[in-house]
Amino acid sequence: MAEFVTVLVDGIFYSAWLFVAAVGLTLIYGVMKIVNLTHGSFYALGAYAGASFTGAWIAHGYPPMLSYAVLLAAAIIITLVFAPLIERGILRFMYAKEEVVILLITYALFLILEDVIKLVWGVDPYFISEPYGLLGSFDVGEMTYPTYNLILVGIAIVAAGGLTLLLQGTRIGKLLRTVIHDPEVSRAMGINVDRFYLVTFTFGSMLAAIGGAFTAPTVSVVPGLGVEIIVLSFAVVVIGGLGSLPGAALGAVIVGLVRSATIHYVPALELFVIYFVMAMVLAFRPRGLFSLAEPRKI
Helix, strand or coil, rough: CEEEEHHHHHHHHHHHHHHHHHHHHHEEEEEEHCCCCCHHHHHHHHHHHHHHHHHHHHHCCCCHHHHHHHHHHHHHHHHHHHHHHHHHHHHCCCCCCCCHHHHHHHHHHHHHHHHHHHHHCCCEEEECCCCHHHHEEEEEEECCEECCCHHHHHHHHHHHHHHHHHHCCHHHHHHHHHHCCCCCHHCCCCCCCHHHHHHHHHHHHHHHHHHHHHHHHCECCCCHHHHHHHHHHHHHHHHHHHCCCHHHHHHHHHHHHHHHHHHHHHHHHHHHHHHHHHHHHHHHHCCCCCCCCCCCCC
């Protein structure tokens, strides 16, 4: 029973991290219908910016408790620098092209941003462990967990609740759903679709950067960090259904719990089991568990 509780708690923490990392990807696809491979780059940019800004903050002797606000500010600043530049400077000219062309463009941007990261931060690893250990730890049964993990759970809950409230309970959300359903009719009705695309891309990328920034204190920030997260994010959103917010949440929970159980019981299959679950879901639900209905145009 104690091991089952451990598997469950580990799975919850990992699921929260996965959801924060992947929800921006499914948001961008749901609105803009593009598979955004730069999502991994924004995760890495957030991690590097968070580690750099927080390291400088602590090195100057400022209050360590404010380092969490610095992590958030770093993710927001780095996104506001790069996301509008990418969307307005490149992607907005490509929306009329085939999806595979946009996929290749975002892949090229991903490679460029990887080199930008190496140019700015170099290839040496960055460590910023102070925020991770600052809050202490708590016990669940026989296991001890850093309290910092609860921050990631809180971010996941706030992201899910905030997006749901925005989409279902506000005028902007209703307009956004109109844009999702039919951009052409939305333009004819006077909705500024280009502005919605810009805000959506920026906000979705910001969620990835926030995930990276708050993961930075728990890992060694090294080049190639974005590659792993884009693969895992795709697994999550494909299982749940591209463009579906509930699907991203369910996909993150499934992957998190399955991975946790595998690590505890059959650790050699950790990498295999995630893609096995994805293959099994797609075999029976090719568009994912919560795939959005495609409007039929005449």
